[in-house]
Amino acid sequence: MYRIRLHGRGGQGIKTAGRILGSAFFAEGFEVQDAPRYGAERRGAPLFATVRAARQPIAERGEILQPDLVVLADETLAAVPAAGVLAGVDARTVMLINSSESPDTWRARLALGGSVHTLPPATSDRAGERLLGAVCAGAAARCVGVIPRESLAAAIREEVLVMGPGVVEATLERALWAFDCLAAQAGCVAEGRLEAAADWKPPDWIELPFEDARISAPHIHAAGTSVEVRTGVWRTFRPELRSELCHHCHWICSTFCPDGVITADTGGTPVIDYDYCKGCLVCVAVCPHHAMEAVPERGGEAAA
């Protein structure tokens, strides 16, 4: 059985990537199970998708704890423990990372014993961000080596059709390009086997101790605790002010900002609090003078 996990953020097309891979496997005669897993259904929030494919019916379900392939569409997630990117990754897991840094850097940084490849670089515009999933699906399909190019294309047409012909074309272009770029890695992912039940390691179950309600009630007795949740890490694009275009009519961007993170200095120039800006880019849309610009978080163009 192939066990694949794809990690990314809401809005990057990861759920769709899982479905594309699932449908491509299915078209090749595999039994398939694919599923997205997300908590907050919001742009920028971490999520992952799982794909299982086997020649026999699949009984297992849920999390994949012994992945054969892990695809990381957003390298910033590697440092987010809750994203679980490295869960179960071992020496025989292949990792595909969307990064401009080298596989060796990632191998050292994450202390990985297995093989690491980087995805071909994505275009750093907003359209490219949405198509990261397409790149991941194309690259993953090539790495498993059992999905022909035309099956990948057919799966994309099937899965993306509802989003319109333009999206189908754009997805095909990115996915097939990634598929071609990874020719040298064709078939580098092997079908995994699970440990036999004969030699499993017992789970470290504990007895949950009784604790009185002063400890065990789910209360936080304080105001403003959300201050600690710096939602700026969800951002894939940031608004940046081009001060030469700003007319200092700061009430428009600051009023429309749904998170209240735009204030104005004494001169009426907007100031953005990047600790909490989620990168929704409403300000970019509403600024009448086009003084707010959308800049990708990665790719070297964003200011620190």
Next chain:
Amino acid sequence: MRRTLLTGNAAAAWGARLAQVDYVPSFPITPQTEIIERIGVWAESGEMEVRAVTVESEHAMITAAAAAAATGVRVFSATSSQGLLYAMEMLYAVAGWRAPFVLVNVSRGVATPVTLGSDHDDVFAARDSGFLQLHCATVQEVLDTVLIAYRLGEDPRVRLPVLVNLDGFYLSFTREPVWIPDADAVAGFLPSFDPENVRFRASEPISQAVAVLGGGAYSYFRYEMHLAAEQALTVYDEIADAFESALGRRHPAVETYRSDDAEVVFFMVGSFATKARAAVDRLRDAGIAVGLVRPRLLRPYPLSALRRALAHVRGVAVIDQNLSLGKGGVLHTELCSALYGQREAPVIASFIGGLGGRDIADEEFYEISAVTRKAAAEGSAPAPRLLYRESELREVRKLQRVARVERDELASGRKP
């Protein structure tokens, strides 16, 4: 008939479509919303000839569903978690109307604390409502069970509404290969509803679901519902045969997997049972005689079938993805009552796991089997076990340490 990849939610919507339902009142809630969205798309495109409406709450939704069902049309609806609980008053009320319809629940743990993850506390809360309750383990079963549920609820011997449960995420958002039967084949299995005396009409006043004064009349009507639910066991068996001959798949009231010669068995409902099935195969590979017994029906409770299925085993590991606070697992409690006093009854061990979407790992199934085999050999049941790892408590401790700072500040009289 074609085989394609569907999510559990899409399969539920396909069930409603193939049953040619007339009316779908709905209210959105994660992880159910995709079901009504898809029906909405089909209603809009004309692929489904249905009146689909969004109402103001789940309480109103169940009232609307049952009121429509009382006119003799075929009705479908879906909800989850807090939505089901919010509708609870009407679940009890409309079951007594004896007007059948199908309600899909996409199970999700209930607040507090809030979660989106799946467990069975929501749907088990409706256990005593008069709705029959069927639990699905695969996406294929979701589609098939919706069809079966209509025939079951509409049978004149039964005439009760039916809840079909699928697990959130593990089925609702998970795609698996599914045979979508042809409409003709479905029509052969599930003819259009003949409502007979279920025919409430505008301008034709009748009294339906009347009030009674006195316990004698009340007891009669309530106990008749109970007897009808028990009848549903026989009816279900007939329907399972009919389904197999019409559509080729067998869904008995109790699934037994490699349990005939098993020393111990896993006992559970819902989608995690397929995980148990995988664990059974690997334990068998290792030479351990383990099986799986899974009731599809929670209500009516398939008592005789379960006694038969468990007659030869020495130990039963009941895995409850629910928790009756102050008692324990509901499946465990019910199985104990079913087997108490039976000759050579097996040792029954209780495991609570999978609350709020927590997964159950392979090695946990292996350990459950080891614990249960040991208990069976010793002839005494172990204490109930929550499936909970040291690492999970460590994560909670981390959260508590953050909260503790605030608590200490309050205790010291300082404003945080």
